[in-house]
Every structure is written in structure tokens, then in C-alpha cells.
Amino acid sequence: xxxxxxxxxxxxxxxxxxxxxxxxxxxxxxxxxxxxxxxxxxxxxxxxxxxxxxxxxxxxxxxxxxxxxxxxxxxxxxxxxxxxxxxxxxxxxxxxxxxxxxxxxxxxxxxxxxxxxxxxxxxxxxxxxxxxxxxxxxxxxxxxxxxxxxxxxxxxxxxxxxxxxxxxxxxxxxxxxxxxxxxxxxxxxxxxxxxxxxxxxxxxxxxxxxxxxxxxxxxxxxxxxxxxxxxxxxxxxxxxxxxxxxxxxxxxxxxxxxxxxxxxxxxxxxxxxxxxxxxxxxxxxxxxxxxxxxxxxxxxxxxxxxxxxxxxxxxxxxxxxxxxxxxxxxxxxxxxxxxxxxxxxx
Numbered sequence: 001x002x003x004x005x006x007x008x009x010x011x012x013x014x015x016x017x018x019x020x021x022x023x024x025x026x027x028x029x030x031x032x033x034x035x036x037x038x039x040x041x042x043x044x045x046x047x048x049x050x051x052x053x054x055x056x057x058x059x060x061x062x063x064x065x066x067x068x069x070x071x072x073x074x075x076x077x078x079x080x081x082x083x084x085x086x087x088x089x090x091x092x093x094x095x096x097x098x099x100x101x102x103x104x105x106x107x108x109x110x111x112x113x114x115x116x117x118x119x120x121x122x123x124x125x126x127x128x129x130x131x132x133x134x135x136x137x138x139x140x141x142x143x144x145x146x147x148x149x150x151x152x153x154x155x156x157x158x159x160x161x162x163x164x165x166x167x168x169x170x171x172x173x174x175x176x177x178x179x180x181x182x183x184x185x186x187x188x189x190x191x192x193x194x195x196x197x198x199x200x201x202x203x204x205x206x207x208x209x210x211x212x213x214x215x216x217x218x219x220x221x222x223x224x225x226x227x228x229x230x231x232x233x234x235x236x237x238x239x240x241x242x243x244x245x246x247x248x249x250x251x252x253x254x255x256x257x258x259x260x261x262x263x264x265x266x267x268x269x270x271x272x273x274x275x276x277x278x279x280x281x282x283x284x285x286x287x288x289x290x291x292x293x294x295x296x297x298x299x300x301x302x303x304x305x306x307x308x309x310x311x312x313x314x315x316x317x318x319x320x321x322x323x324x325x326x327x328x329x330x331x332x333x334x335x336x337x338x339x340x341x342x343x344x345x346x
Contacts, residue, residue, distance in 0.1 A: 039075025120159025209247030219262035
């Protein structure tokens with residue numbers, strides 16, 4: 001009798017454990033992302049690529065002619081860096097204590113990370129756009145859409161009298177780019193519907209990879225460990241998952257209209273679009289990529305950056321004027337309504 005009771009108790013315990021594990025797994029599967037808070041920043045100017053400094057909890061926010069430095073926890077303005085004509089992005093190189101602002105007016109503005117004071121401006125090709133730092137080569141990389149070139153700059157360059165290196169011709173109109181940390185750089189050519197691969201040491205293009213079934217590639221990010229590229233395409237709107245070894249398309253996933261940025265946070269890929277959709281994609285147990293969630297953010301929230309430690313995403317946007325029937329082009333932002341949405345996992 002005691003043996004039977006013991007067996008029954010054991011069975012009940014096993015069943016309860018299985019039920020709890022099932023509920024826990026179901027809850028995990030239902031966990032998703034949501035807009036946690038909104039920073040009402042205001043101020044003048046447009047907006048483009050935002051940059052997160054996770055170590056110091058700061059946000060660098062280009063606003064056309066100036067770059068705001070915000071506290072990443074409160075949204076409070078800490079500094080404002082002047083002296084740009086039409087800025088697009090910011091990259092930080094802590095080992096030399098400098099930040100670099102890509103200015104579409106044809107320059108790179110160098111500033112001090114401690115004081116936020118401008119150290120100097122280096123002339124570049126017109127329409128200087130996306131800008132990143134490549135650990136492998138130790139170079140700041142930035143492209144020119146109008147000139148169709150990749151440019152490089154040593155981070156310890158003389159900010160007053162220095163010059164960029166000889167540009168690398170890409171054969172098309174570049175948008176965003178990513179580096180694998182092993183000597184290769186991947187760049188979207190929006191007008192060619194392809195990704196080009198640059199050997200940064202040889203300073204030349206070594207491969208052309210179509211993004212079909214996507215088109216008009218804009219956003220770019222990379223999982224350097226598994227060597228996968230995440231390419232945000234505008235026409236048709238798709239997130240393309242591509243092998244960084246041979247250009248093979250591993251998946252194509254539906255996203256919102258007007259994508260501008262993709263980011264990888266170490267586990268999931270994110271694609272933000274002008275229509276106010278943030279798509280979160282991941283890889284399931286069988287190795288297949290799928291959309292985990294499509295989150296409504298706000299119209300115009302097309303760019304972003306992600307804190308790799310907290311996994312929070314920061315998306316800049318504003319309130320926009322209502323367009324008249326039949327009007328084309330982008331709606332005009334209302335003065336003083338600039339804001340940053342903070343998206344977190346829940």
C-alpha cells in the first residue's frame with residue numbers, strides 16, 4: 001500500500017512538473033516587445049541614424065545641423081554638438097576618445113567624447129551618409145550615395161589638417177554597411193538591388209550578391225558569429241537573411257513599408273519602417289527564420305539603434321502634419337515634436 005501511494009505521489013509530481021514547464025514555455029513564447037516609454041525631446045532639425053553608447057548610457061541623435069547627446073535612461077539633453085550641414089549618423093571610437101559624425105554636406109566632423117567639443121572637420125565626398133567603425137582594419141568607414149564610393153579614415157587623424165584615404169569605387173549607390181571584423185565590409189547598393197563585398201585590406205570590391213526576392217536594399221546589420229547579414233529592403237518590403245560567406249539568401253520575411261534600419265542584438269533581428277512597424281525576427285529550433293512579432297510604434301520611426309546589454313531599442317520620430325488628399329512625398333514634421341520611443345522586451 002505504501003509503495004502504491006509513493007508511486008502515485010511520484011506520478012502526480014511528474015505531471016505537475018510537466019504542466020508547469022508547459023505553462024512556462026507558453027508564457028515565454030507569448031513574451032514580446034512593447035513601447036516602454038517615450039522621451040519628448042523637442043528641438044529643431046530632422047533626424048536620421050541614432051547611436052547608442054551602452055557603456056555610458058548615452059544616445060547620439062543627429063538633427064540635421066547639430067547632434068544632440070541625450071541620457072539613455074531619462075532622455076535629458078546632456079550636450080549639443082554644432083557645425084553640421086546635413087548629418088546622418090554617428091560612430092564612437094572610445095580607444096581614441098573621439099566620435100565621428102557623417103555630414104551629408106561632404107565632411108566628417110570629429111568631436112571629443114568627454115567634452116563633446118568639436119576637434120575638427122575632415123573634407124569628404126558629397127552626400128556622406130552611413131558611418132561605422134571597423135575593428136579589423138582600425139578604420140572609420142563611411143559612404144557617399146551621390147559619388148558611389150566607400151571612404152575610410154584613421155581615427156587618430158589630425159582633425160585640423162588630415163584627409164580621407166583614397167575612396168573605393170562601389171559601382172552603385174550605397175546605403176548602409178556592416179563589417180565582419182575579419183577584413184570584409186558588406187554594403188547595400190540601393191540602385192543595383194545587391195550587396196557588394198569589399199576586401200578592406202585590398203581596397204576593392206570582390207563580390208556582388210543579389211538581394212532578390214527583396215529589392216532596393218537600405219538597412220544592414222550583421223551577426224558576426226554565425227556570419228549572417230540582415231538586409232532591409234524597401235521594394236518589395238522584405239527582411240533578407242543572407243549568408244555572409246557566399247551571399248545565399250537564407251530567408252525572406254515580410255516587414256513594414258519604408259524600412260530604413262535593421263539591427264541585430266545578439267539573438268534577434270529587428271527591422272524598423274516609416275509606416276510605424278517594428279518587425280522582430282528570430283531563428284527557431286529547426287534553424288528556420290520567422291517573424292516573432294510585428295509591433296506598432298509610430299509613423300516615421302524608421303531608424304533605430306539597440307543597446308546590446310539591455311536589448312532596448314531606441315527609435316526617433318516626431319508628430320507629422322496631416323497631408324492634403326492627393327499630396328505626395330513625406331509629411332512635414334510638426335515643430336518641437338521630436339521624440340524617441342524606447343522599446344523593451346516584456
